Amino acid sequence: MLTLNLIREKRDFIIERLKIKNFNAAEILDKIISLDASRREIQTKTDLMQAEMNRISKEIGSLMKDGKKNEAEEAKEKTYKLKDKIKILSEKIVPIDTELKNEIVKLPNLPHESVAPGHGADDNVKVKEGGKIPVLPESALPHWDLIKKYDIIDFDLGIKLTGAGFPVYKGKGAKLERALINFFLDEGAKAGYLEIMPPIMVNEDSGFGTGQLPDKEGQMYHADIDNFYLIPTAEVPVTNIYRDVILNAEDLPVKNMAYTPCFRREAGSWGAHVRGLNRLHQFDKVEIVRIAHPDHSYESLEEMVSHVEGLISKLGLPYRILRLCGGDMSFTSALTYDFEVWSGAQKRWLEVSSTSNFESFQSNRLKCRFKEKGEKQTRLAHTLNGSALALPRIVAALLENNQSEAGIKIPAVLVPYTGFDMIN
RNA sequence: GGAGAAAUGGCAGAGCGGUCGAAUGCGGCGGUCUUGAAAACCGUUAUUCUGUAUCCACGGAAUCGGGGGUUCGAAUCCCUCUUUCUCCGCCA
Known part of the structure; x- marks a missing residue:
């Protein structure tokens, strides 16, 4: 399996190398690159929300300790919406991830530079x-x-x-x-x-x-x-x-x-x-x-x-x-x-x-x-x-x-x- | 196959649902001391993803056997799978 990093950075190089194996990679690569981009975009968003969520949760923790029950309840209210949002977003990642994996395993290994082209x-x-x-x-x-x-x-x-x-x-x-x-x-x-x-x-x-x-x-x-x-x-x-x-x-x-x-x-x-x-x-x-x-x-x-x-x-x-x-x-x-x-x-x-x-x-x-x-x-x-x-x-x-x-x-x-x- | 117990960092071993990536010990690495070593002392010590930086750096998310659930919040509670141990049965 080729690494995502290589795919992100060396798309054209991969296409060239895989021609030696008579493999046309362009379409798969572009699909991977766009899937990866959207996955990361969503991931970044959910990470931010999760960070906020974690922050509030900690706050609730210390409020409870101080016995400020009402304030804790207020803070809880804030989390419900956020929690839903995170759930919706992170569910979006699942099919993207699956597809990404399916695509990436379709790519053969790159041949070494000493490998000659050929068909059989x-x-x-x-x-x-x-x-x-x-x-x-x-x-x-x-x-x-x-x-x-x-x-x-x-x-x-x-x-x-x-x-x-x-x-x-x-x-x-x-x-x-x-x-x-x-x-x-x-x-x-x-x-x-x-x-x-x-x-x-x-x-x-x-x-x-x-x-x-x-x-x-x-x-x-x-x-x-x-x-x-x-x-x-x-x-x-x-x-x-x-x-x-x-x-x-x-x-x-x-x-x-x-x-x-x-x-x-x-x-x-x-x-x-x-x-x-x-x-x-x-x-x-x-x-x-x-x-x-x-x-x-x-x-x-x-x-x-x-x-x-x-x-x-x-x-x-x-x-x-x-x-x-x-x-x-x-x-x-x-x-x-x-x-x-x-x-x-x-x-x-x-x-x-x-x-x-x-x-x-x-x-x-x-x-x-x-x-x-x-x-x-x-x-x-x-x-x-x-x-x-x-x-x-x-x-x-x-x-x-x-x-x-x-x-x-x-x-x-x-x-x-x-x-x-x-x-x- | 039946009954029970358990699974936490390289290892050993704590951990009441809240600031726990996780005490403590050992080991590892770096340092102080020493002519050198040991001892002692001080510091450091996981992985993955990700954002700014793209050399060094800083921030965020995730991970306590795997997966799912409850909860504002899970190493901690529930379900499930896997593995290990003890006893019984079977057996090269």
């Missing part, structure tokens, strides 16, 4: 490429065949237990999953991230704090009776730890990480390219989250990017890093890097991480602020997060790229975690 995936900017694309024989199998061949992940069983998109990991498949989680967490710990195990269901306030609510409730599973949402990513609970929190500047950056299962309804998005592990309703992910000082948040982002890159290259996967263009970026993000790994048998790139700086967009909703030592004023912190990493597509690429007649070779860094070096 084709306009993303490749910033780096690494690893070697494997040359596989014609007979190479896609991962959905490999998992059947070695009986390590069972989709049909998942359908029986729950439904499509809820795979069952078995034997070495389950072990590989657990190995990857532990590997990612250990690497994260080495990089200074504090491990968190959060709840995987959150309340409405948390959903709003990170921007899933309103509007995107269709993407989350909802437990009706208790009004809880299954998290689509650990970003939601881990970032919401800092909802309504005022941090000290010297505690920044806060570096947290969490492994959680993630749940996505992905309503309407099933179709091409979603076979096997490519898109699931439940999957595992390790997420890194930072709360950073606004002056240093882009340094934080770069550190996160190189951390994620390190993970992928330690696993020996061919990868590329993309800086998303305005049209492909999320509503809440100011700058996003996507990481894709090459899937040898599908012969295509699979997104395995999205690492973003949200600047103060989330923290304004979260009311996540910090205070500089000795200063009175609070400022909004910057929030960042990134997948480090999402597992299913990593598994898909590992299986496909490392297959041979003898079986599937486990990357050396994982062997201490799996306890085996081949799936066969």
Whole structure:
């Protein structure tokens, strides 16, 4: 959520920046500005009346003390009219406030100045490429065949237990999953991230704090009776730890990480390219989250990017890093890097991480602020997060790229975690 | 799930419906003293919105778990929700 201050002071700048995201903001901005102006006008009036009201009330208090009952009664008379006026005026504010909130949440975050304009995936900017694309024989199998061949992940069983998109990991498949989680967490710990195990269901306030609510409730599973949402990513609970929190500047950056299962309804998005592990309703992910000082948040982002890159290259996967263009970026993000790994048998790139700086967009909703030592004023912190990493597509690429007649070779860094070096 | 009690500033803990943003203690910050430190003493110590000023500053409104109500006036009374504690029941 953009701050009202920015909207008041930089209307034209916002319009220009949001063009990069192909978003026409003028109409909404003008509506907000006029709503805000009338809200403040009314607020100022009611504040004045309320001040008068408070003054009279105090007067009544001291009159009563002095035993001047008649004068107190006279003063009371004066308040009735005033009270009515205040009531009428303050009731006017309620719908204005609601509308203001409705409008302001429609505005996406401003893209960072390095973000290129564009409409879709084709306009993303490749910033780096690494690893070697494997040359596989014609007979190479896609991962959905490999998992059947070695009986390590069972989709049909998942359908029986729950439904499509809820795979069952078995034997070495389950072990590989657990190995990857532990590997990612250990690497994260080495990089200074504090491990968190959060709840995987959150309340409405948390959903709003990170921007899933309103509007995107269709993407989350909802437990009706208790009004809880299954998290689509650990970003939601881990970032919401800092909802309504005022941090000290010297505690920044806060570096947290969490492994959680993630749940996505992905309503309407099933179709091409979603076979096997490519898109699931439940999957595992390790997420890194930072709360950073606004002056240093882009340094934080770069550190996160190189951390994620390190993970992928330690696993020996061919990868590329993309800086998303305005049209492909999320509503809440100011700058996003996507990481894709090459899937040898599908012969295509699979997104395995999205690492973003949200600047103060989330923290304004979260009311996540910090205070500089000795200063009175609070400022909004910057929030960042990134997948480090999402597992299913990593598994898909590992299986496909490392297959041979003898079986599937486990990357050396994982062997201490799996306890085996081949799936066969 | 049943019965009862409670929720106040960073923490602890007062608070009769009137001058209470809130005593007191601890902690934090600044200062005096000291060669330095401790102790002692003095001062200071929340957040949000807002008006003039737009660097410092001054004024107003709101906030004592959340929401609503009674009242000229609510931390204090009423309703409701949430959370915590104690006892009973159930339970990995």
